[in-house]
Amino acid sequence: NAGVTQTPKFRVLKTGQSMTLLCAQDMNHEYMYWYRQDPGMGLRLIHYSVGEGTTAKGEVPDGYNVSRLKKQNFLLGLESAAPSQTSVYFCASTQAGDSTDTQYFGPGTRLTVL
Amino acid sequence: GQNIDQPTEMTATEGAIVQINCTYQTSGFNGLFWYQQHAGEAPTFLSYNVLDGLEEKGRFSSFLSRSKGYSYLLLKELQMKDSASYLCAVLDSNYQLIWGAGTKLIIKP
Numbered sequence: 001n002a003g004v005t006q007t008p009k010f011r012v013l014k015t016g017q018s019m020t021l022l023c024a025q026d027m028n029h030e031y032m033y034w035y036r037q038d039p040g041m042g043l044r045l046i047h048y049s050v051g052e053g054t055t056a057k058g059e060v061p062d063g064y065n066v067s068r069l070k071k072q073n074f075l076l077g078l079e080s081a082a083p084s085q086t087s088v089y090f091c092a093s094t095q096a097g098d099s100t101d102t103q104y105f106g107p108g109t110r111l112t113v114l
Numbered sequence: 115g116q117n118i119d120q121p122t123e124m125t126a127t128e129g130a131i132v133q134i135n136c137t138y139q140t141s142g143f144n145g146l147f148w149y150q151q152h153a154g155e156a157p158t159f160l161s162y163n164v165l166d167g168l169e170e171k172g173r174f175s176s177f178l179s180r181s182k183g184y185s186y187l188l189l190k191e192l193q194m195k196d197s198a199s200y201l202c203a204v205l206d207s208n209y210q211l212i213w214g215a216g217t218k219l220i221i222k223p
Contacts, residue, residue: 042118042201042213043157058210090156102147103211105156 001026004106006091012112013081021076021109023091031094032074033058033103034066036087043090049074081113116140118214120202125220126192134187134200134217142207148176148187149201151216157201160187189219197221 004025013019023032030051035043045058049068063085065077074093078085088110092103118138126132138146145164149157163169163178163185175188187200199216206212 040122040215042203042215043211044213045210102159102162105158107156108154 003027004091004093004104006089006106006109008109009107010110012114013078014114015082017081018077018079019081019111020078021089021091021111023074023076023093023106024072025074025091025093025104025106026072027093027095027104028071029093029095029104030071031096032068033092033094034064034074034076035090035092036060037090037108038087046076046089081111083113085111086113087111116204116206116212118202118204118212120200120214120217122215123218123220125222126189128192128194128221128223130192131188131190132192132219134189134202134219136185136187136202136214138183138185138202138204138212138214140204140206140212143180144205144207144209146176146178146185147203147205147211148185149203151199151201153198160200192221194221194223 007022033048034046044060047066049055052071055066067075091106094101094103120136148160151157161176168177173190178185199218201216202214203211
């Protein structure tokens with residue numbers, strides 16, 4: 001099992017460009033999450049999904065969109081990148097969010113917006 | 115608002131013991147997690163507490179006091195590979211994880 005994978009690992013964008021981050025998990029987990037991690041701050045939830053075809057907003061959703069067309073994949077889109085979106089992005093998954101299941105994290109995507 | 119506080123950085127000596135504290139104020143409580151995160155890597159699960167008391171797992175132990183909104187992670191027999199950030203996270207009433215900023219632990223020989 002690969003667990004949770006993310007592509008790409010690194011990316012540099014110019015302000016106004018768009019991109020999609022892909023997260024894939026092979027553990028048949030229902031719940032998937034997108035976080036961003038910035039220096040001196042805790043992980044902040046951007047969007048999450050409780051199952052295929054469903055998405056919901058987290059703490060910091062502005063400027064991002066997501067889709068969960070297949071259970072194993074969760075995509076994070078930036079339509080018009082801004083320097084404030086420079087961050088490390090982590091995807092995570094868990095079997096069921098309404099429980100105490102551990103979240104499993106992908107390796108992260110390091111995004112720089114110039 | 116919801117808040118989780120941990121020290122920003124701690125230093126300890128190889129072979130010693132270190133305690134990393136975490137205090138929290140959240141809307142509801144469904145458990146507290148500790149994760150380890152090495153530089154440039156993803157967080158990995160260390161422990162989970164939902165009842166008061168101490169949970170021991172090898173060299174690592176985690177303690178919880180719900181009445182005080184307090185937890186600590188105790189690391190014994192420190193090794194150089196324990197140099198990492200340690201993240202405290204609380205599962206709130208909506209079953210969302212609220213994360214602390216993490217404590218960077220530096221181990222010196």
